[in-house]
Amino acid sequence: MKTLFWLQTGACGGDSLAILSAEAPSFEQLFASCGIELLWHPSLSHAPMKRFDALIENIASGAQKLDILCVEGSVVTAPRGTGLYDSYRGRARMEITRALARRANIVVAMGTCASFGGVHAASPNPADCIGLQFDRETPGGLLPADWRAGSGLPVINIAGCPAHPHAMTQTLEAIAQDLPLALDPLNRPSAFFSTLAHQGCTRNEYHEYDIEDLELGGRACLFYNLGCQGPLTQAVCNSDLWNGVNSKTRAGVPCFGCTAPNFPRETDLFATAKIGDIPLRLPVGVERARYMAYKNLARAAAPARVRNKKMDV
Numbered sequence: 001m002k003t004l005f006w007l008q009t010g011a012c013g014g015d016s017l018a019i020l021s022a023e024a025p026s027f028e029q030l031f032a033s034c035g036i037e038l039l040w041h042p043s044l045s046h047a048p049m050k051r052f053d054a055l056i057e058n059i060a061s062g063a064q065k066l067d068i069l070c071v072e073g074s075v076v077t078a079p080r081g082t083g084l085y086d087s088y089r090g091r092a093r094m095e096i097t098r099a100l101a102r103r104a105n106i107v108v109a110m111g112t113c114a115s116f117g118g119v120h121a122a123s124p125n126p127a128d129c130i131g132l133q134f135d136r137e138t139p140g141g142l143l144p145a146d147w148r149a150g151s152g153l154p155v156i157n158i159a160g161c162p163a164h165p166h167a168m169t170q171t172l173e174a175i176a177q178d179l180p181l182a183l184d185p186l187n188r189p190s191a192f193f194s195t196l197a198h199q200g201c202t203r204n205e206y207h208e209y210d211i212e213d214l215e216l217g218g219r220a221c222l223f224y225n226l227g228c229q230g231p232l233t234q235a236v237c238n239s240d241l242w243n244g245v246n247s248k249t250r251a252g253v254p255c256f257g258c259t260a261p262n263f264p265r266e267t268d269l270f271a272t273a274k275i276g277d278i279p280l281r282l283p284v285g286v287e288r289a290r291y292m293a294y295k296n297l298a299r300a301a302a303p304a305r306v307r308n309k310k311m312d313v
Contacts, residue, residue, distance in 0.1 A: 002067035002176045005055065006041040006110075007100060009093045010086050010120050010129055011073025014162035015111040016043050021243050022165035025173055035176045036068070053089075060099040068175060069104035071097060074113040074120040074129035075142045085127050097132070097142060105150040106175055107132065108158060110168060115157035115188075116261040117141070123266055133157075133187065137261040157187045161258035166240055167192040186261060188234070196284060197247075197255045198230040200238030207231070209302035210295040211309065216270075220309050222254045224279060227270045229257030231283035 008016070019027050030036045038045070040055055058064035075094050076086035083092030101107050109132045112118040117136050120129035131141040133155040139145035148154060158167050171189050174181055182190040198204065203221050206212070212224035222228035230238075233255055237247040248255050256269050267273060273280040282291055 001035055001037050003037050003039050003065055004068040004070060004172070005039045005059065005066055005100065005104075006070045006072065007093075007097060008042045009071060009073035009097060009114070010076045010127065011111070011113055013043065013072070015072045015114075015160075015168070016041070018160075018162035018165050019110075019168045020165075022169040023244065024166060025169050027169060030169060030172055030176070034173050036172065039064070039066075056096060056100070059103050062103065066100065066103050067105045068172065069100050069107045070110050070172075071107065071114045071132055072110040074117050075132065076120070076127045076129055077142075078126070078128040081128075094142060101132075101143060101147075101149070103150075106153060106156065107149045108156045108171065108175075109133070110158055111163045112159045112161045112258055112261075112263055115155075115159045115186075116263070118161060119264060122264050131157075131261075134261055153181070154183070154187045156181065156183065156189065159186070159188055159193070159259040159261075160235065161256075161263060164192065164236055164240065164242070167236065184234070188259070192236050193234040193259065195234065195236060195239060196231060197233045197235040197237045197249070198283065201230055201247075201249045202238075203249055205306060206309070208298060209306050210299040211302055211306055216252060218252075218309060222249065223272065223283075225272050226254050227256070227268065227272050228254035229260075230255035232281055233257040233259055235259045 025034060031038050040052055055064060059066045075097060077083050077094055078085045083094030086093045088096065109115040113120055114132055116131040116134045117129050120127060121136060133141050133143045133147060135141045143155065158171055184190050184193050206220040207223055211220045213220040213222060214225055216226065223231055230249055238249065241247055254270065257263050278292055282288060
């Protein structure tokens, strides 16, 4: 049985809400049949706060075993590196996080805020927020880049705003079963961050033929004009639909690239930066010269059905 302690730092609670919609496995199944004992969760534990206090003390002293530490939210380090803008009973949560991480066998950053700093670390970042082991794209956050948990692993970054429910529960299930976890260069589980949000998008045909929408509400591609980051973003949103039903792009909203360390971008999220008619940032693996030539030909070859943005019936 693996013990799990969920600590919330500078967070909105979105990852806690998202994980409740997981189905394979569900959050409940992690504890009922996957071999995990929940020591504490800030929203789901019904014990009084003296239980929280005792757990922190016992884990820090080594009296209580801690297999999995899950941290939700960015790490607040202001003012002047004290972290006291986010404190609990006079103690900075930054220091509580450090103390628990020293004892944990595995540390998991739940969401982009815990992974990289996220929304709170965006300019002007008045609370000096950082991630657990990254500061936006830069290695090293609350914990140095070479830090390792008891298992020998760095902080496992399950990025997303919020993180995908199955990325969270399936990673925790793998940890509970002592399965190997392949990580990408950003320490994200490769199983959930090796494909693009673009894959499975219902607007792909429009993208291939360079048929784009100029305003929200249509069914064509959102990449060229409306800021969609789907072709550049590693995520499973369109291959493992949220609640088994939907995704941002299927609902007509651009992908904002929320699994990336530079999320949110320091630009208008609903606009695409361009050089001439070509987006400044191209889809992963694409060369600019070939892309320009291909798109000119593709638009000319688009079927009338696609140019008119009409679905087959």
